[in-house]
Amino acid sequence: MASPAPPQTRSPELRHDPVTNRWIVFSPARAKRPSDFKSKTPENPNPSNNTCPFCIGNEHECAPEIFRFPPDPGNPEWKVRVIENLYPALSRNLDNSSEQSLGLDFPGRMLSGFGFHDVVIEVPVHSVQLRDMETREIGDVLLAYKKRIEQIMSFESIKYVQVFKNHGASAGASLSHSHSQIMALPVIPPSVSARLDGTKEYFDKTGKCSLCVVHTEKLLIDESTHFFSIVPFAATFPFEIWIIPRDHSSHFHELKCEKAVDLAGLLKLMLKKMSLQLNNPPFNFMIQTAPLRIKESQLPYTHWFLQIVPQLTGIGGFELGTGCYINPVFPEDAAKLLREVDLP
Amino acid sequence: MASPAPPQTRSPELRHDPVTNRWIVFSPARAKRPSDFKSKTPENPNPSNNTCPFCIGNEHECAPEIFRFPPDPGNPEWKVRVIENLYPALSRNLDNSSEQSLGLDFPGRMLSGFGFHDVVIEVPVHSVQLRDMETREIGDVLLAYKKRIEQIMSFESIKYVQVFKNHGASAGASLSHSHSQIMALPVIPPSVSARLDGTKEYFDKTGKCSLCVVHTEKLLIDESTHFFSIVPFAATFPFEIWIIPRDHSSHFHELKCEKAVDLAGLLKLMLKKMSLQLNNPPFNFMIQTAPLRIKESQLPYTHWFLQIVPQLTGIGGFELGTGCYINPVFPEDAAKLLREVDLP
Ligand SMILES: Nc1ncnc2c1ncn2[C@@H]1O[C@H](COP(=O)(O)OP(=O)(O)O[C@H]2O[C@H](CO)[C@@H](O)[C@H](O)[C@H]2O)[C@@H](O)[C@H]1O
Numbered sequence: 020m021a022s023p024a025p026p027q028t029r030s031p032e033l034r035h036d037p038v039t040n041r042w043i044v045f046s047p048a049r050a051k052r053p054s055d056f057k058s059k060t061p062e063n064p065n066p067s068n069n070t071c072p073f074c075i076g077n078e079h080e081c082a083p084e085i086f087r088f089p090p091d092p093g094n095p096e097w098k099v100r101v102i103e104n105l106y107p108a109l110s111r112n113l114d115n116s117s118e119q120s121l122g123l124d125f126p127g128r129m130l131s132g133f134g135f136h137d138v139v140i141e142v143p144v145h146s147v148q149l150r151d152m153e154t155r156e157i158g159d160v161l162l163a164y165k166k167r168i169e170q171i172m173s174f175e176s177i178k179y180v181q182v183f184k185n186h187g188a189s190a191g192a193s194l195s196h197s198h199s200q201i202m203a204l205p206v207i208p209p210s211v212s213a214r215l216d217g218t219k220e221y222f223d224k225t226g227k228c229s230l231c232v233v234h235t236e237k238l239l240i241d242e243s244t245h246f247f248s249i250v251p252f253a254a255t256f257p258f259e260i261w262i263i264p265r266d267h268s269s270h271f272h273e274l275k276c277e278k279a280v281d282l283a284g285l286l287k288l289m290l291k292k293m294s295l296q297l298n299n300p301p302f303n304f305m306i307q308t309a310p311l312r313i314k315e316s317q318l319p320y321t322h323w324f325l326q327i328v329p330q331l332t333g334i335g336g337f338e339l340g341t342g343c344y345i346n347p348v349f350p351e352d353a354a355k356l357l358r359e360v361d362l363p
Numbered sequence: 364m365a366s367p368a369p370p371q372t373r374s375p376e377l378r379h380d381p382v383t384n385r386w387i388v389f390s391p392a393r394a395k396r397p398s399d400f401k402s403k404t405p406e407n408p409n410p411s412n413n414t415c416p417f418c419i420g421n422e423h424e425c426a427p428e429i430f431r432f433p434p435d436p437g438n439p440e441w442k443v444r445v446i447e448n449l450y451p452a453l454s455r456n457l458d459n460s461s462e463q464s465l466g467l468d469f470p471g472r473m474l475s476g477f478g479f480h481d482v483v484i485e486v487p488v489h490s491v492q493l494r495d496m497e498t499r500e501i502g503d504v505l506l507a508y509k510k511r512i513e514q515i516m517s518f519e520s521i522k523y524v525q526v527f528k529n530h531g532a533s534a535g536a537s538l539s540h541s542h543s544q545i546m547a548l549p550v551i552p553p554s555v556s557a558r559l560d561g562t563k564e565y566f567d568k569t570g571k572c573s574l575c576v577v578h579t580e581k582l583l584i585d586e587s588t589h590f591f592s593i594v595p596f597a598a599t600f601p602f603e604i605w606i607i608p609r610d611h612s613s614h615f616h617e618l619k620c621e622k623a624v625d626l627a628g629l630l631k632l633m634l635k636k637m638s639l640q641l642n643n644p645p646f647n648f649m650i651q652t653a654p655l656r657i658k659e660s661q662l663p664y665t666h667w668f669l670q671i672v673p674q675l676t677g678i679g680g681f682e683l684g685t686g687c688y689i690n691p692v693f694p695e696d697a698a699k700l701l702r703e704v705d706l707p
């Protein structure tokens with residue numbers, strides 16, 4: 020059966036206003052996404068797989084596949100699938116983005132919305148969550164991210180690739196089948212620029228990468244052969260967790276196979292501890308990596324990590340207005356609690 | 364009766380990590396706030412005034428009053444009250460903040476959490492929302508903000524004052540009685556720095572303030588004598604509204620009395636239109652002003668405005684990870700809809 024046709028709408032656009040000083044993605048197609056969360060309640064209703072496009076057997080209801088593991092497209096027994104997003108925020112069919120002039124009317128800038136927006140279906144079965152998968156299977160999901168980034172790298176105008184996962188309705192998920200997303204952008208996003216500026220400043224002052232020296236007892240949760248997990252010193256959110264490679268490495272996609280399995284083990288442990296300690300909260304995780312076409316001189320102070328954020332508190336006008344956050348839990352207290360969680 | 368005692372907890376702290384490159388407010392007292400929203404549902408349950416500390420007659424249940432309008436403290440018939448927040452994110456009792464050294468353990472910085480966190484009770488009666496008040500009364504709320512900022516200005520270490528309002532549980536409100544908040548910070552928050560950088564760049568290129576030239580037909584919603592309202596060219600959120608003073612002005616607190624009433628009228632109109640067009644959504648508004656101790660040279664390109672954000676869509680890992688936002692509604696379409704709302 021043919022893949023469903025993506026909805027026809029005006030093409031996406033990126034716009035930049037000097038006042039907010041950041042790029043916004045305008046994407047009318049996104050308004051049309053389906054949701055299997057009836058009303059956006061924090062619980063996960065986990066509806067049956069009859070209606071879920073991500074379930075094994077329902078591949079024809081999905082936008083086109085990019086690749087699968089194992090890689091044989093004729094083998095119906097897939098483990099992980101990377102597919103196009105049916106309601107992409109950016110379009111892979113637009114011309115490579117070059118900045119457009121706006122005439123004299125607006126004091127802003129504009130780019131056509133060229134980019135990639137893919138979905139990673141992490142598991143064929145509807146009811147299985149990432150933390151319940153085998154370590155080796157979670158490793159395959161991480162390697163699927165890596166492979167997809169390596170493919171996207173060939174597009175000169177893509178500057179940054181964001182891998183992220185939404186779990187639970189109040190963490191933004193619109194479908195409950197375990198999945199993550201990969202978005203490839205023609206601009207370097209503001210949080211990434213801020214991170215490069217901050218770590219550069221620290222490097223210039225001390226000659227050190229701030230993530231190479233962050234390994235401290237009070238903030239430590241757990242360790243594996245190649246990674247360690249902490250609650251960061253100035254965590255933005257309560258019980259935020261970072262999983263950091265021990266050896267300095269700028270790009271997530273440099274991850275080697277054996278390290279992927281090691282990372283998968285620590286990720287699984289963190290998700291299990293978080294679920295137990297915080298009562299299965301909605302959460303997001305994000306891979307914080309370096310821009311694709313980064314200057315050699317920036318490599319010594321960029322160090323990728325995986326950031327996990329349980330959604331426990333909302334935000335309000337203060338955070339929207341200032342970009343500052345209020346965290347009611349001191350990181351050393353959160354780290355102690357997570358360190359001491361006893362898994363059954 | 365004496366005011367209730369604020370809960371005793373560890374003092375608030377500001378921390379800065381080079382990796383996120385922003386200050387986070389750590390504030391254990393905030394974990395103890397009451398909420399009259401049982402579970403954070405989007406509806407406003409509007410409980411009775413028996414239990415509401417902000418209702419007229421329940422003043423003894425509030426943290427200490429700073430001032431009221433009309434100013435006679437003996438007159439029980441107040442219109443607006445500015446009070447201390449009982450669960451302040453920052454503490455007015457700490458020493459003025461000077462940066463603390465952290466030893467060698469953390470690659471981060473730390474400030475004691477000195478600052479002010481006040482609540483503005485906008486109306487004595489529980490069931491009245493801001494948009495239903497008389498224009499003159501809304502003007503008094505705006506003048507209460509102005510007066511409080513002018514008081515706070517005398518503290519040398521306060522760098523920025525954020526005025527904001529949360530309406531509805533999913534916009535962060537924990538109490539439904541109409542109110543707003545004022546938070547005075549010992550640092551310049553990241554969104555404000557980004558705004559100064561962006562408008563400076565535009566000014567350096569064109570010799571113009573970007574908000575002085577933003578008045579364009581396609582984005583315009585409404586106008587008053589001294590203000591106009593638009594959907595900004597690169598709105599971060601669908602149906603976001605900015606109310607902008609026509610004449611260049613850097614600081615909100617420079618607002619004159621007669622302009623406050625004019626602004627109140629346009630604010631009331633925007634809140635009414637938004638409520639009608641979008642079915643009484645939860646929303647936030649924020650006053651985007653300039654830092655208190657701003658350099659003379661920055662004044663030509665900073666122009667304050669009032670930002671209104673209806674909460675229509677959530678966010679997910681993409682936004683958390685990148686600081687980039689996806690907006691499904693083009694600003695010119697939102698502006699047209701809001702322009703054409705017919706008020707009864
Ligand atoms: N048949 C099909 N084939 C292929 N793809 C399909 C499909 N049916 C649905 N999809 C896509 O699957 C994705 C599922 O993603 P999530 O549940 O993680 O959150 P979503 O992207 O909806 O939005 C959340 O994450 C984004 C990004 O952080 C936020 O902007 C948003 O507010 C938040 O709700 C959607 O993007 C959807 O477009």
Ligand SMILES: Nc1ncnc2c1ncn2[C@@H]1O[C@H](COP(=O)(O)OP(=O)(O)O[C@H]2O[C@H](CO)[C@@H](O)[C@H](O)[C@H]2O)[C@@H](O)[C@H]1O
Pocket residue numbers: 332333334335336337338345396397416424425426446447448449450451482528529534535536537538539543544
């Ligand atoms: N008796 C009393 N006397 C004086 N003050 C009293 C009081 N009882 C309660 N308060 C205070 O009144 C305020 C009411 O504020 P809001 O309802 O606007 O949201 P809140 O600050 O709770 O949090 C929202 O806004 C903040 C800031 O944006 C976000 O951090 C948060 O996630 C979001 O829920 C609270 O700050 C509370 O501490």
